[in-house]
Amino acid sequence: MSTIRRTKIADILSAGQASADTLVKGWVRTKRGNKNVTFIALNDGSTIKNLQLVADPNDISEDLLKKVATGACLSAQGELVESQGSGQSVELLVKSLEILGEADPEKYPLQPKKHSLEYLREIAHLRPRTNTFSAVFRIRHAMTYAIHKFFNDKGFYNIHTPIITGSDAEGAGEMFRVTTLDMDNLPKNEEGAIDYKQDFFDKETNLTVSGQLEAELFALSLSQVYTFGPTFRAENSNTTRHLAEFWMIEPEVAFADLNDNMDLAEEMLQYVVKYALDNCADDLDFLHAREVEENKNKKEIDRPSMYLLDRLKFVVENQFERLTYTEAIDILRNSKPNKKKKFQYLIEGWGADLQSEHERYLVEKHFNKPVILTDYPKDIKAFYMRQNDDGNTVAAMDILFPGIGEIVGGSQREERLDKLTQRMEEMDVPAEEMGWFLDTRKFGTTPHSGYGLGFERLILFITGMTNIRDVIPFPRTPGNAEF
Structure with missing residues (x-):
């Protein structure tokens, strides 16, 4: 093959210009043709769109073309010309062709037909080759x-x-243990318990469920920080919303109260959604059309209230509605679905933990805009959230989106040492193990706030996918740690 550099298909299609000598490499999506001409749809991952290769048997041997099958990897060089067909601006007239990697058409798991998402999860190492x-x-x-x-x-x-x-x-307690101890010969102490003093870290350790507490330490020095890293929950759940390994974004900001926290989260969400609309148009158009097709034969009651692109624009174009948990409870308790017992979880009074159906009702039916709920009952929230003066609520906030419910959870943090230690005692959080955290309240404490955004939850919303296992490359769930 020639020594000219490979051109990405995305660059070829965006330029849309003829070129005398072009080299492309990629994987075959489809092949069709007759004895006079062969058409090959090639994709290299740089765009959802394929480049059509046109191979003339006078230029490319019939034996070589027979080996070209769906899934094979090709290197093709030729002339870019204006396309004779619809769907693409240019196509490549192939002058030389090399098969870099063959794919047996009898065994290749991704034939050009519709595959279920469940099947594709079983071959997660190959599913990135699908549109x-x-x-x-x-x-x-x-x-x-x-x-x-x-x-x-x-x-x-x-x-x-x-x-x-x-x-x-x-304080969830559902954590993955990290140890180097011999599971077949665990050392025991005098009380008969496992002697973690003989473990690598001289103590019991786990995979983290959040980087928030450590981020707080740095916010109280650098003023505004954020984490973006993997977190782990050993929750035995097989729902479409849970993973054992997932990624979290957690900003922490000094000198910020709950209102500042809400402003930051709303600005961030609108920024990233707009970024997707501005920079991922081809992929979003495809996923939008896919969602419409998936729902076209469903009853109207089972279809989304709005489709993907409309949901994304809905977030960017609407200022988020802000109201307290107490106000939300009143709205939900007096709503038609609650009065007619259409909610799966009926709202009977203050103190109820809101479910996705309640959150979506507020967003999609009552306000018709994204919603931020604040000031939740302290009994359903974490120990580190700042207690309000009423003694019953904390300065917490959750952001609710269409189709998905809660997407962000955060709060103003409890900066007062006496209040924090009292709450930790009430919730059985061991203060002696948290001395490093309490020190920030002893030395130069200040009001500060932060929130957590589950990255996969965000990707679910932006792609319109309905199962969280389909927005992370290799999902980790109960009984599943393949690849």
């Missing part, structure tokens, strides 16, 4: 960049918090 998953993971990359750009441009510092930790930030 759906290549679109999802290009968008995931774009959102990773957009998150970092947003915080960088606002003067935040990215902090890498520990993956191995001795603390349970949420």
